[in-house]
Amino acid sequence: MIALLRGTVVERRADQVVLLTAGGVGYAVGCSATTLAALPGSGEVELLCHLAVREDAMTLYGFGTPAERDLFHLLVGVQAVGPKMALAVLSGGTPDEIAAGIAAGDAKRLQQAPGIGKRLAERIVSELQEKLAGHATLGGGVGVPAGIGDPGSPVGEAREGLLGLGLPLAEVDALLAVAHGETAAELIADALRRSRA
Template identity: 40%
Template sequence: MIAKLKGFVDSAGEDWAIIDVNGVGYLVHASTRTLNEMPRAGEACGLHIETVVREDAITLFGFVDVAERDMFRLLTSVQGVGAKVGLAILSALQPNELQNAIAAQDKTAVARAKGVGPKVATRIVTELKDKVTGLVFQKPGVQMPAGSTPAAPANAGALEDAVSALVNLGYKPTDAHGAVARVINELGEDADVGTLVPAALKELSSIL
């Protein structure tokens, strides 16, 4: 099982790249995000790898960070969501955006991905809602070096504290996470606890 590759970029295409590791070229399929963040041909590169083994093929999927890889694993655990669709979704949404869309049950955001219809988008947000609860919020737009582990954003504590405060008030973790995810879209990623909690409470009162 291949979990990581470090070598040099040999070449790349629309949804693939070849990584040269000690003279052996590995064909790796990847999202647009990962391909855009990879260095140019001939330069050193490291990717996290998800190896998919089937009777007729062994396919490698590469990710610039573990957040994207983990979201790929979650997506492909949903019935009807294969690797191709998973990469399409991750090409349209960054891991943090997808996480918050699922928590907020925003199927429209998920359906923006190529090849994802309303039924599949609904299945994704429904089946993965509980699984994204408690994951560290990642700030959008932060690019990490290939092969690195993304750090939590500066305001991660405020976001987690807001969810914790709602849970302490008796709300379910999934409902609390979803409410915070929804109000973040309106208030912005830098909103503090004092702003997030009242807004989330108002959001929860309107839907529960």
């Protein structure tokens, strides 16, 4: 099983990169638009990987973060969602944004991905909504609080406020997953107390 690759990007395509490793082997790795956009123009890169094995092919998929890889695994676990469709969904935003949208039941957001129709989007929400609710974790145990993808919600406003204070995204999401409060101000205050504890 190939779980991680480190090497130099020698070729970029619309949906994949060719990564030349230290052993002189070049791997074609399918990636979401989010991961492709984050890859540097030169130098060594590291991608977490998933190897999909079928009768007629072995295909590598790469991810820039554990959260993206974990969400990919959840998506391909849904009936009729293959790796390419999962990458299309992942190309629609950050893992946190997509997970929050699914947790909120936002099937229309998923329909923006190529190949995802209304029925399939509703199936994804139906099968994953509970798993991605406030207690769900993506990559390294970071919680995905309900409402975090909605900038107008108290949690969304608190997230923006904490990010504005310079806290890292992963820490902000972890703090908001356990913070208590009804308003954005209360959530921020509780999250800051917890970060100093």
